[in-house]
Amino acid sequence: MSLPLSKARIVDVALALTEREGLAGLTTRKLGAALGVEAMSIYHHFPSKRHLQDALVDHAIASVEFPPPGDPRARLRALCYAYRAMAHRYPKLYALVALHRLNTPTGVRFIERVLELIQDIEPDAERSARQFRAVGYFLLGAALDETAGYAQGPSAAQPVDDAYIARNCPRLAAAAPYFKGKKQWDVTFAEGLDALFAGFNASAVSAPAAAGRRQPRGARS
16 A cells, blocks of 8 residues: 655655765656655646755755754754765755745745854854855855765866876876765865854954944045
8 A cells, every 4th residue: 555645755755866866866847756656646646847846945944953042052063964964964955955045934034043153153243144145155165066066076178197187287186085985075175164264263363353443434535
């Protein structure tokens, strides 16, 4: 006896199908076959494929665990690792997650919680907004690179070989070993977070000085 069709079951099977065949392989026909139902039955739960994709993104975002109360910087660092772990849980889906505007109820609540966490470090509204974007730039870039980036991207029709790189690009040849594999990614991610968090401290110190140099409107004669 087949399981009853529900939104939760459709999402679970759609996630598995996406991770197996990629976003291009997520069709209602294939999804219906995997569920053991007619494709049209899916539309009783999701009016369109976009609604289903929204549900998949919501599922991924909701799986990011927020750290318990504690030191704000330690909490934000833990959240960054939790977000990265989500991207690796759903590497094929993540290309959609990264570009989605997160303007569903689940998405905007997630953004609100991240902003709240960042404002525990940077109370100033402008600085916290800019730090939120900076964290986003770093996380999106790192997660995309690790799940669907350089090594898996499109290649030139006639790519250069290692001998060409060694002969003409010695710096690239020397750096290349540090670009590959999870161990190297882990080290780079940690160093990137250290640099990012150093910026929090710097902005808090430099902003009052910059504000002092700013003249109010109409102050110039």
